[in-house]
Amino acid sequence: MGEQAQVGIIMGSDSDWPVMEAAATALAEFGIGHEVTVLSAHRMPDDVIAWGRGAADRGLRVIIAGAGGAAHLPGVLAAVTVLPVIGVPVPLANLDGLDSLLSIVQMPAGVPVATVGVGAARNAGLLAARILGAGSDEAAAAMRERIVAFQGELREQALAKGARLQAKVAGTQTTGFSA
Numbered sequence: 434m435g436e437q438a439q440v441g442i443i444m445g446s447d448s449d450w451p452v453m454e455a456a457a458t459a460l461a462e463f464g465i466g467h468e469v470t471v472l473s474a475h476r477m478p479d480d481v482i483a484w485g486r487g488a489a490d491r492g493l494r495v496i497i498a499g500a501g502g503a504a505h506l507p508g509v510l511a512a513v514t515v516l517p518v519i520g521v522p523v524p525l526a527n528l529d530g531l532d533s534l535l536s537i538v539q540m541p542a543g544v545p546v547a548t549v550g551v552g553a554a555r556n557a558g559l560l561a562a563r564i565l566g567a568g569s570d571e572a573a574a575a576m577r578e579r580i581v582a583f584q585g586e587l588r589e590q591a592l593a594k595g596a597r598l599q600a601k602v603a604g605t606q607t608t609g610f611s612a
């Protein structure tokens with residue numbers, strides 16, 4: 434988190450961190466400076482609005498907002514900032530995150546939140562990297578190169594998984610039928 438923060442990771446409670454940490458890890462892998470904040474739209478609405486209103490002026494370019502249950506934090510932030518907001522539905526014990534997902538994804542027209550899957554904070558970090566890579570400057574071009582390298586790694590991993598499965602299947606194949 435040493436460099437200037439380009440991505441703000443914000444969550445409704447410190448209890449969301451075990452899920453949200455994966456976003457920070459992904460950003461660190463891509464060398465993206467980020468900050469981590471806990472604020473609740475329900476419990477401290479004025480603070481959330483102040484944070485959201487100041488985010489772009491502080492140099493942030495993307496917001497990743499995670500919350501569980503009645504997850505209004507990402508939507509409230511989207512209402513008060515011009516920055517892209519990526520929402521992470523955090524799964525809680527009772528409804529397995531379906532409540533969080535629907536709270537975040539069903540935004541009214543005009544106020545978009547880019548919602549990732551339930552608990553998919555790593556994808557939120559990767560999406561933030563792609564957003565930063567969409568610019569026309571050198572930093573964006575460098576980010577695109579990192580993304581291409583990452584996609585190459587994904588391909589290698591998928592190939593290795595397929596080869597492992599083929600070897601396993603070949604090892605268990607028998608000839609003829611058994612009862």
Ligand SMILES: Nc1c(C(=O)O)ncn1[C@@H]1O[C@H](COP(=O)(O)O)[C@@H](O)[C@H]1O
Binds near residue numbers: 446476499507525
């Ligand atoms: N969904 C929200 C908001 C909000 O949307 O403003 N504030 C807190 N929370 C969520 O409440 C859950 C339980 O929080 P506690 O563990 O603090 O009781 C967390 O998943 C948090 O994101």
